[in-house]
Amino acid sequence: MNKLIAASCCALLLAAAPIFAASIYHCSDAAGNLTFTRQGCPIDQTARLQEAVNATPSSGKAVPLAKSSKRKTPKRQPARSLTVVGAQDDGCGNRITGSARRDALIKQQVRPGMTRDDIESTFGKPDTVTSRNGRAQYRYSDDKGRTRTISFDEHGCVQGKR
Known part of the structure; x- marks a missing residue:
């Protein structure tokens, strides 16, 4: 049985x-x-x-998936020079790089070469705007009575300290 x-x-x-x-x-x-x-x-x-x-898994036999071909080494071409056709201009003479601008915006800092749009994006609309000889000044006041004044040149770019 x-x-x-x-x-x-x-x-x-x-x-x-x-x-x-x-x-x-x-x-x-x-x-x-x-x-x-x-x-x-x-x-x-x-x-x-x-x-x-289909080969049995773990049978120990190698199963080729595709035919192997010999690699051809490419012929070396002579080095060519790089020609820049156009470059981006931020209107402020590119005095600040894109990464430095982003870093300043995140840390709420003012750096020479930033545009009015950069400043308004960071701090909002100014409390007062003064204009003299084509140059503008933004003034921001906080709750503690402190004021921040930012001066722009005739192109709308933050001026450096003099």
């Missing part, structure tokens, strides 16, 4: 083993379009039976 049970168990295990190969139909129509299917090809397409085999 034990031998009958053992034989039944072995038969069930072998029947439940995964299948790693399958037949696949390689179908091509008159336009050259390819279709791969397990159900068969339509009547108006040519059919070819193709075996698809």
